[in-house]
Amino acid sequence: MTEENNQELRRRQAEFSKKLHGEDSATKTGLKAFLSKDKSAQKEAVSKYLKHWDGKVDTEAENARLEDYNESTHAYYNVVTDFYEYGWGSSFHFCRFSKGENFNAAMARHEHYLAYMADIKANDLVLDVGCGVGGPAREIVKFTDCNVIGLNNNDYQIEKAKWYAKKTGLQDKMDFVKGDFMNMDFDENTFDKVYAIEATCHAPDLAKCYSEIYKVLKPGGRFAVYEWVMTENYDENNEAHRKVAYEIELGDGIPKMFKVEVAKDALVKAGFNVLVDKDLADNDDPVPWYYPLTGDWKYVQSLGDLATFFRTSYLGRKFTSSMVSLMEKIGVAPEGSCKVTEALEQAAVGLVAGGKSKLFTPMMLFVAEKPLQTDTDQ
Ligand SMILES: CC(C)=CCC[C@@H](C)[C@H]1CC[C@H]2C3=C(CC[C@]12C)[C@@]1(C)CC[C@H](O)C[C@@H]1CC3
Numbered sequence: 001m002t003e004e005n006n007q008e009l010r011r012r013q014a015e016f017s018k019k020l021h022g023e024d025s026a027t028k029t030g031l032k033a034f035l036s037k038d039k040s041a042q043k044e045a046v047s048k049y050l051k052h053w054d055g056k057v058d059t060e061a062e063n064a065r066l067e068d069y070n071e072s073t074h075a076y077y078n079v080v081t082d083f084y085e086y087g088w089g090s091s092f093h094f095c096r097f098s099k100g101e102n103f104n105a106a107m108a109r110h111e112h113y114l115a116y117m118a119d120i121k122a123n124d125l126v127l128d129v130g131c132g133v134g135g136p137a138r139e140i141v142k143f144t145d146c147n148v149i150g151l152n153n154n155d156y157q158i159e160k161a162k163w164y165a166k167k168t169g170l171q172d173k174m175d176f177v178k179g180d181f182m183n184m185d186f187d188e189n190t191f192d193k194v195y196a197i198e199a200t201c202h203a204p205d206l207a208k209c210y211s212e213i214y215k216v217l218k219p220g221g222r223f224a225v226y227e228w229v230m231t232e233n234y235d236e237n238n239e240a241h242r243k244v245a246y247e248i249e250l251g252d253g254i255p256k257m258f259k260v261e262v263a264k265d266a267l268v269k270a271g272f273n274v275l276v277d278k279d280l281a282d283n284d285d286p287v288p289w290y291y292p293l294t295g296d297w298k299y300v301q302s303l304g305d306l307a308t309f310f311r312t313s314y315l316g317r318k319f320t321s322s323m324v325s326l327m328e329k330i331g332v333a334p335e336g337s338c339k340v341t342e343a344l345e346q347a348a349v350g351l352v353a354g355g356k357s358k359l360f361t362p363m364m365l366f367v368a369e370k371p372l373q374t375d376t377d378q
Pocket residue numbers: 083084086087088091092093094198199201228252253311312316317320321344345347348
């Protein structure tokens with residue numbers, strides 16, 4: 001894409017975001033945010049997101065999804081962010097749970113662990129690739145006292161991330177900028193450390209995405225990522241396996257789920273030394289990472305988690321989608337809202353099936369280092 005086209009796309013996306021979410025969008029969450037959308041823009045956003053997921057899994061359909069990754073992911077997060085915040089909170093990722101550990105503590109521990117593995121130190125300049133509404137960035141700043149720049153291609157989420165940073169008094173330690181992780185605007189060798197949490201799976205080409213990260217990281221710096229991948233158990237030619245991957249792609253706005261070796265090879269191709277490659281979901285944890293989506297009450301670890309668990313469980317999701325359906329019918333909620341809850345339902349079903357069968361993991365941990373001296377320096 002030429003620089004001119006890129007600027008034009010950004011301008012268009014920013015304008016569309018203002019129209020869809022309104023001027024004071026950052027201050028509203030949940031039902032209030034959901035009910036204040038511009039109805040025609042919401043309809044357009046839903047169709048922009050879903051146009052590539054019409055059941056076709058042939059190469060042509062897949063190529064169209066890969067090509068349109070930027071617009072379709074932008075549209076996906078335009079329509080799911082309010083649901084994510086309502087159902088999950090302001091960190092948009094999964095985590096491990098230990099016995100007796102409540103949801104928020106487990107989520108924060110997952111973020112701290114990545115910061116620890118990335119070797120983030122006080123005052124480091126750190127890039128958060130695909131930062132969502134900044135939940136992990138705020139936690140990692142509090143944990144390490146580093147400075148974070150959050151990169152995101154969704155304007156609505158950037159506004160929210162900035163607003164939360166101010167609200168929590170962390171605005172001097174963080175900033176959030178619009179950009180595409182496939183084509184970054186930062187200078188070479190800018191960041192001491194880089195991390196990405198469940199975001200780079202939206203990339204159409206992992207080698208290109210990781211090579212952008214490599215470019216902006218200082219020599220000797222670390223990149224740590226929780227990657228979404230299909231595990232080595234996954235067989236692309238097995239119809240049942242492909243169904244699970246397709247549900248995850250559709251419900252989570254991902255152009256294509258890659259296998260674990262594709263991600264590892266992509267890191268090496270980008271020039272990184274891979275220090276750690278470990279699937280954190282490949283264990284016998286008594287409480288599985290996907291438990292909030294199962295509806296299995298036996299896993300709930302604290303009374304305080306009951307409200308979250310209700311919203312994420314099968315029953316709670318049915319309740320939400322029935323309410324949304326009713327609101328759409330009587331014209332209070334914008335057209336297309338039901339299609340969004342249906343797609344999120346497919347996400348939940350695919351993620352639990354992928355987790356149970358170990359065909360999928362949302363926490364493939366890679367820690368990689370940019371060598372101090374590269375071949376071109378010698
Ligand atoms: C899309 C990527 C790469 C990561 C997001 C991971 C998770 C935070 C989401 C995946 C599926 C989402 C669903 C919800 C919240 C966020 C996720 C778990 C809901 C529970 C939100 C409330 C809705 O009513 C149902 C959703 C089901 C899926």
